[in-house]
Amino acid sequence: MNLTIGLLKQDAGWELLLTQIGAAWGVYDASQTMSPDSFAVMIVNAAPTTMQHRDLAAYLASGGSILTDNGAARLFLDCTYSKKHFTSIAPNDCAPFSPASILDIDSTGTVITKSGGYRVDGGTSVQIIANGAGTVVSLPYAVSPLILSTASRRKNFYAPPDRLPSERVAAVSKGSIRQLVTNILELLHHRRALPFVHTWYYPDGHPTIFTFRVDTDKGSETELRELYDVCARHGVPGTWFVDVQSHERWLDFFSSFSGQEIGLHCYTHETSAVRKNVLANFGTGLHLLREAGFTVNGASAPCGTWNAAVGSVYNELEMAYSSEFSLDYDDLPFFPVTAGGPSSVMQLPIHPICVGSMKRSRYTSLQMRDYFRTCAMNRIVSREPMCFYHHPTHHHLEVFDEIFSLINELKIPMLSYSAYAAWWKKRIAVRPQFTLDNGSITIPARASGDVWYRIALPGNEEIITKIDGRLTITEARRVHRHGTAAIPEDILRARKFDPRHPLINMLDYWYKTTQ
Numbered sequence: 001m002n003l004t005i006g007l008l009k010q011d012a013g014w015e016l017l018l019t020q021i022g023a024a025w026g027v028y029d030a031s032q033t034m035s036p037d038s039f040a041v042m043i044v045n046a047a048p049t050t051m052q053h054r055d056l057a058a059y060l061a062s063g064g065s066i067l068t069d070n071g072a073a074r075l076f077l078d079c080t081y082s083k084k085h086f087t088s089i090a091p092n093d094c095a096p097f098s099p100a101s102i103l104d105i106d107s108t109g110t111v112i113t114k115s116g117g118y119r120v121d122g123g124t125s126v127q128i129i130a131n132g133a134g135t136v137v138s139l140p141y142a143v144s145p146l147i148l149s150t151a152s153r154r155k156n157f158y159a160p161p162d163r164l165p166s167e168r169v170a171a172v173s174k175g176s177i178r179q180l181v182t183n184i185l186e187l188l189h190h191r192r193a194l195p196f197v198h199t200w201y202y203p204d205g206h207p208t209i210f211t212f213r214v215d216t217d218k219g220s221e222t223e224l225r226e227l228y229d230v231c232a233r234h235g236v237p238g239t240w241f242v243d244v245q246s247h248e249r250w251l252d253f254f255s256s257f258s259g260q261e262i263g264l265h266c267y268t269h270e271t272s273a274v275r276k277n278v279l280a281n282f283g284t285g286l287h288l289l290r291e292a293g294f295t296v297n298g299a300s301a302p303c304g305t306w307n308a309a310v311g312s313v314y315n316e317l318e319m320a321y322s323s324e325f326s327l328d329y330d331d332l333p334f335f336p337v338t339a340g341g342p343s344s345v346m347q348l349p350i351h352p353i354c355v356g357s358m359k360r361s362r363y364t365s366l367q368m369r370d371y372f373r374t375c376a377m378n379r380i381v382s383r384e385p386m387c388f389y390h391h392p393t394h395h396h397l398e399v400f401d402e403i404f405s406l407i408n409e410l411k412i413p414m415l416s417y418s419a420y421a422a423w424w425k426k427r428i429a430v431r432p433q434f435t436l437d438n439g440s441i442t443i444p445a446r447a448s449g450d451v452w453y454r455i456a457l458p459g460n461e462e463i464i465t466k467i468d469g470r471l472t473i474t475e476a477r478r479v480h481r482h483g484t485a486a487i488p489e490d491i492l493r494a495r496k497f498d499p500r501h502p503l504i505n506m507l508d509y510w511y512k513t514t515q
Helices: 012-021 050-061 143-147 174-190 221-234 244-256 275-291 308-316 355-360 365-381 397-409 417-428 491-495 500-514
Strands: 005-007 025-027 041-044 065-068 079-089 103-115 119-121 127-131 134-138 152-156 166-170 196-199 210-215 239-243 261-266 386-390 435-437 440-442 453-457 461-465 470-472
Touching: 005 012, 012 143, 012 174, 041 050, 041 174, 050 065, 050 134, 065 174, 079 491, 103 119, 103 127, 103 143, 103 174, 134 174, 143 174, 152 491, 152 500, 166 355, 166 500, 174 196, 174 453, 210 397, 210 417, 221 244, 221 397, 239 244, 244 261, 244 275, 261 275, 261 417, 275 308, 355 365, 365 386, 365 397, 386 397
Parallel strands: 005 025, 005 041, 041 065, 065 134, 210 239, 210 386, 239 261
Antiparallel strands: 079 103, 119 127, 127 134, 152 166, 196 453, 435 440, 440 470, 453 461
16 A cells, blocks of 8 residues: 555645655646545645545545644534634643653644544544544644745743743744654554654754854954863864854865864855845855855855845855754754745754843852753653854853763764755655555665655554665564653743843844944
8 A cells, every 4th residue: 555645735844844854745637536545644735625525534534634724624524613722732631642842833723623423532732533443533624834934023932941042033933843743644644554654854864963153243353262272172063154254364264174164154254035135145155255265055144034035045155055043943954945946955944042032130159051052952751853052252162072071981973064955855865655565665666766765663662774666564674663752841932022122123123233
């Protein structure tokens, strides 16, 4: 049978999400048979037509699994429902599909309040509906607009001290949505006693990767050299985004940084929503870096700012990748979808809190190290990419001396941004196709290559392996997955109103416009 996820309607947000996950998926059309053998799971992301309504009912009655968003279950099931506005949802309120962190959506959804004779489990954030032999998981809000959102706002990030570090980041926590949807798809496969198969996220089956980014903002030669020495001592292939104007007279200084990558930050440390201003700024910086002999593959805009103008200029400058936490953070790579269609510039999300964020909250060195160590361990156990960054002018090199030692001790692969982007392009070069026949998983020969696959089995067992055309599940080494991210009981404390935010926003605006 096909282990394909059917998408009821073509949709850029859902397609981006399923590509990140690495699932086999296809858009359902009227020429296909909607049967449990044709689709492992159906995603109802739009109002079904009369014919689709009939097909979904038959699919469910035959034991199929369905995921709906925007409360679309009400459109083909007998139930009553109500509207509810969601802002920030604690991970445990999404059980048993809990993501590793807060789910920020700020969206109105449709919640099932009464069923017509079938069982509804869960709270209001996500609901499981048992309908005869079939299963429906209902998300009350529309997923695609959230995934495609470019809105940003200031958020606190959880830590034990009363004063929390903050940054202006993507308003929607897209990485948490991806984790939630992945967990749902896994359960819906298992309800049918099927393995959930998807392309693995990292090279050679590793549980995660580590990247380290440096924004050189006005750093002196001494500050830059001291940070480089820490990277070199630990073998960290850092990616240095150069604030060109600040170092214009001595750009050749960076040529002595062995094993490091040089990227573009800006010419002048500012960002604009006006395209010609962005092009003049970034174009000048890129020209000077290349004139100085550097190969520049990617960029990172000042203050993590991404907008339509920035995205358009990156395309024109033919950047391979960029990294801006106002578009996304703590997530897997993806190609942003703009008004003109998918961008050709890969986005590499990072964790947005840096030493500077914590200095502003008056953290001690020990508190900074505790923050990054906790964050690192949670990323590892969640199998999420670990992508940190630093500014040389913020000092506290002991923080990264400790973190780099931890990364080496745990033997986590360290990648430059160019290496990470290049590998991810290989990963998504071929859309996955999986079939299950007599206990064996089969993929097309062209899909083998350098990528690995994860086979999640019922009973919390999994196999992470290469597949050379065909794999017999019983002959593969399987392990029990254990451990989840530590979720503090008071995690939503990070979403309480913080009177410091308006002041910080005002100070940031002053800094951006006067420095």
